Amino acid sequence: MLLRVGSRGSRLALTQAERAADGLRRPGVEIALVPITTAGDRDRTSPFGEIGSRGVFVKELEEALLEGRIDVAVHSAKDMTAADADGLTVGAYPRREDPRDALCGADAIRPGMRIGTASARRRAQLLALEPTLSIEPLRGNVDTRLRKRGERGLDAIMLAACGLDRLGLSAEIxxxxxxxVMLPEAGQGALALQVRAGEEDLVARADHGETRARVEAERRCVALVGGGCLAPVAAFHDGSVLTGLIAHEDGAWLERRTGHDPATIAAELLSVAR
Incomplete structure (x- = not known):
């Protein structure tokens, strides 16, 4: 049996796909990695709002699944839309890795720093922590952003810790x-193995139940609030409670709510949004 596993073509995405494939290999199953270029990969400079909304790294992989060109799509769970596309489902969430954000280039957030990030969520929370920061837009793959930090003389950049760990770049953190202090993106640190509805058995062996429960609670909360790449909205389940966040894009206000039910948290966040 040949299992065609689709992935974005970046070094990090292919590394993640290889890790996912390791959990799918078994006697009689051959894995073929299929790199696919997404809208977010083609345009590495424009703000996300000029390319599309949340899902700019996902759409082409989902189309390949629906058209039968691949059998499994490997996504960073944080890149996915809050709801599954019609006819598709997440068949497995492998065990989650470090969900935290990482500061690269400095060991603390200090007044007046210039910090690079393309994330509205990170921007809002950084400015809420320290209003004197200068937050500068920064896009590109991990290696590109690390290089641009030096080229542009930035004091630091913000990246997902898990991506740096997976690439062997933990020393950059x-x-x-x-x-x-900073609530992660819903699903950050987790991979999502997406399949056509009814074909969950292809990847079921890789599913980690606790990760699934936490990530789906986070995705549900964000979906109900209506957040995405452009909205400073976040949700994170630490294993005990779910925390949701909504903020002004410039950090002028920020609200958190904690509980167990995504719908209740989302309703509370929407009620206090200014």
């Missing part, structure tokens, strides 16, 4: 930021 000056500070892993606790979720109590």
């Amino acid at each position: 000056g500070l892993r930021i606790d979720p109590d």
Whole structure:
């Protein structure tokens, strides 16, 4: 049996796909990795709002699944839309890795720093922490953003810790930021193995139940709030409670709510949005 596993073509995406494939290999199953270029890969400079909304790294992989060109799509769970596309489902969430945001180039957030990130969520929370920061747009793959930090003379950049760990670049991290300080993107640190509905058995062996429960609660919360790449909205389940966040894009206000039910948290966040 040949299992065609689709992935974005970046070094990080292919590394993640290889890790996912390791969990799918078994006697009689051959894995073929299929790199696919997404809208977010083709345009590495424009703000996400000029390319599309949340899902700019997902759409082409989903189309390949629906058209039968691949059998499994490997996504960073944080890149997925809050709801599954019609006819598709997440058949497995492998065990989650470090969900935290990482500060690269410095070991602390200090007044007046210039920090690079393309994330509205990170921008809002950074400015809420320290209004004197200068947050500068920064896109590209991990290696590109690390290089641009030096080229542009930035004091630091923000990346997902898990991506740096997976690429063997943990030494670039000056500070892993606790979720109590900066709430991660819904699904950050987790991979999602998407399949056609009814074909979940292809990847079921790779599913980690606790990761699934946490990530789906986060995705549900964000979906109900209506957040995405352009909205400073976040959700994170630490294994005990679910925390949701909504903020002004410039950090002028920020609200968190904690509980167990995504719908209740989302309703509370929407009620206090200014």
